[in-house]
Amino acid sequence: MDIESRLAELGITLPDAPAPAANYVPAVQSGNMLFVSGQISADENGLIKGVVGRDLDVESAAAAARRCGLALIAQARAATGSLDKIVRVVKLTGFVNSTPDFTDQPEVINGCSDLMVEVFGDAGRHARAAVSAAALPRGVAVEVEAIFEIAS
Structure with missing residues (x-):
């Protein structure tokens, strides 16, 4: 199934x-690898800001990470011209603006990871890092960067 059809089937715009x-x-793009710059948490209302563990709970932060994932996929489409050129999601690196005692960064970044598997199936399974940050650009809650393998 082509990825655009998969997005439509999932009701994802x-x-x-x-x-x-x-x-x-x-x-x-370097060879058959596409490195997508970090995408910060934002939705149709603007930036999703806050410190996880103080201003946002895990569920809200995971939703913010999912929004980062949507932006990553949009950037990949813009760079390649077609999501069908994506062979696999290779790696995600997620940063969570969180309190010093917050330790559920993996559960937050699952919001992005789960989206990749939902959209790309087994090709969406990836290596990953999920780390805490004392602050992120513009005060956002989450930032995620990605590496995709693309067809040559």
Whole structure:
């Protein structure tokens, strides 16, 4: 099944690929690897801000991570022209703006990881890091970057 059809079947509408906010590009292709810059938590109402463990609970933060995943997929589509060029999700690195005593970063980043498997099936299973951050850009709750393998 093609990925666009899979998104429609799941009722998922991708956001527009966000423009870079500084001096970097949204994605870089090197060989058959696509490196997508970190996408920060945002939805149709704007940035999803806050410190997890203080302002947001795990469920809300996981939803924010899912939004990062939607932006990552949108960036991959913008970079490649078609999501059907995605061979697999290779790695996600997730950062959670959390209190010093918060230790459920993996459960937060599952919001993004689960989306990748939902959309890409077994090709969405990936290596991953989920780490705490004392602060993230613009005060957002979550940021996730990705590496995709693409067809040559």
